[in-house]
Amino acid sequence: MRAVYIQKPLDAVVGETAAAVCGPGSVLLRVRYVGMCGSDLSSYRGKNPLVSYPRIPGHEVSATIEAVGADVPSRFQPGMSVTLSPYSNCGECASCKRGRPNACKNNQTLGVQRDGAMTEFIAVPYGRLIVAENLSLRELALVEPLTVGYHAVRRGRVTASDTVLVLGCGAVGLGAIGAAAHQGASVIAVDVDDRKLDLALRAGAKTGVNSKHQLLNERLQKLTSGHGPDVVIEAIGTPETFRLAVEIVAFTGRVVYIGYAKDEVRYDSRLFVQKELDIVGSRNALPEDFEGVIAMLSKGDFPLDEMVSKIVSLDGVPQALQDWYAAPASISKILVEL
Numbered sequence: 457m458r459a460v461y462i463q464k465p466l467d468a469v470v471g472e473t474a475a476a477v478c479g480p481g482s483v484l485l486r487v488r489y490v491g492m493c494g495s496d497l498s499s500y501r502g503k504n505p506l507v508s509y510p511r512i513p514g515h516e517v518s519a520t521i522e523a524v525g526a527d528v529p530s531r532f533q534p535g536m537s538v539t540l541s542p543y544s545n546c547g548e549c550a551s552c553k554r555g556r557p558n559a560c561k562n563n564q565t566l567g568v569q570r571d572g573a574m575t576e577f578i579a580v581p582y583g584r585l586i587v588a589e590n591l592s593l594r595e596l597a598l599v600e601p602l603t604v605g606y607h608a609v610r611r612g613r614v615t616a617s618d619t620v621l622v623l624g625c626g627a628v629g630l631g632a633i634g635a636a637a638h639q640g641a642s643v644i645a646v647d648v649d650d651r652k653l654d655l656a657l658r659a660g661a662k663t664g665v666n667s668k669h670q671l672l673n674e675r676l677q678k679l680t681s682g683h684g685p686d687v688v689i690e691a692i693g694t695p696e697t698f699r700l701a702v703e704i705v706a707f708t709g710r711v712v713y714i715g716y717a718k719d720e721v722r723y724d725s726r727l728f729v730q731k732e733l734d735i736v737g738s739r740n741a742l743p744e745d746f747e748g749v750i751a752m753l754s755k756g757d758f759p760l761d762e763m764v765s766k767i768v769s770l771d772g773v774p775q776a777l778q779d780w781y782a783a784p785a786s787i788s789k790i791l792v793e794l
């Protein structure tokens with residue numbers, strides 16, 4: 457069975473791996489589409505602290521059920537289209553005990569701490585599967601990245617009376633924009649790429665600001681009557697945007713960090729106290745976030761097709777990683793079609 461391997465930073469190849477087999481409680485999946493995530497790019501760049509090499513990447517999956525192991529409920533049948541939750545949880549750590557398994561201390565994400573889905577078949581416990589017959593295989597592969605943004609909006613306790621600023625309009629940012637708009641909030645989207653801002657507007661943002669061409673602070677003052685946004689969601693992961701979030705958020709506002717800043721961040725911590733900010737992290741997603749995203753997508757007005765920058769074959773992945781590495785800002789989502 458063929459698979460993509462990241463052998464070491466900046467070195468991806470297509471090779472052979474042992475055939476997947478499904479034991480009791482597991483389902484064998486024929487992989488159909490895999491989305492390439494920013495974290496896969498980080499693994500390729502050697503900038504993902506959680507990954508070890510060699511590693512088969514990929515955790516944004518759509519698949520059809522090929523075979524069902526013993527003890528799997530009859531609602532899972534061969535031929536069904538599914539996506540999956542790529543996380544694992546130990547059930548023992550503080551997060552798991554608090555009912556927040558998305559932030560499990562011992563989480564192993566598919567394609568990060570264990571081999572992922574850029575291969576022909578994978579076996580997964582049936583409890584990780586999500587069935588949504590009303591979405592196409594291509595759409596199902598886009599659910600997981602959107603859930604990450606969706607979860608961040610819930611972490612930020614966004615309500616209809618909030619103005620929400622989302623920094624970064626990649627797939628995760630778009631999920632946050634869609635979810636906040638779905639809550640009735642007024643959303644301002646910020647990016648440096650006009651095409652991504654266009655998508656953000658179609659995903660539900662009221663205003664798009666290109667921070668490369670417009671003075672962000674000035675625009676925000678005007679858009680929020682001088683107060684700043686009630687909630688800022690950081691979906692880029694740079695020291696500059698981490699700092700910017702606490703600088704631009706309103707007094708007594710909320711800041712949600714999704715991105716992993718690749719380098720150390722220096723703060724004027726006075727702002728935390730003076731503004732009495734709620735600053736929270738947001739990691740992965742919960743099963744209810746998957747349900748929320750599927751409900752949001754089922755309305756049919758989310759620009760799913762336009763989110764996909766290009767579709768490549770398994771053999772095209774090494775080149776696609778290299779191209780993405782060379783021009784990261786211009787690409788929203790690359791799908792691998794098997």
Ligand SMILES: [Zn+2]
Binds near residue numbers: 495
């Ligand atoms: Zn991802």
Ligand SMILES: [Zn+2]
Binds near residue numbers: 545547549552557
């Ligand atoms: Zn745990």
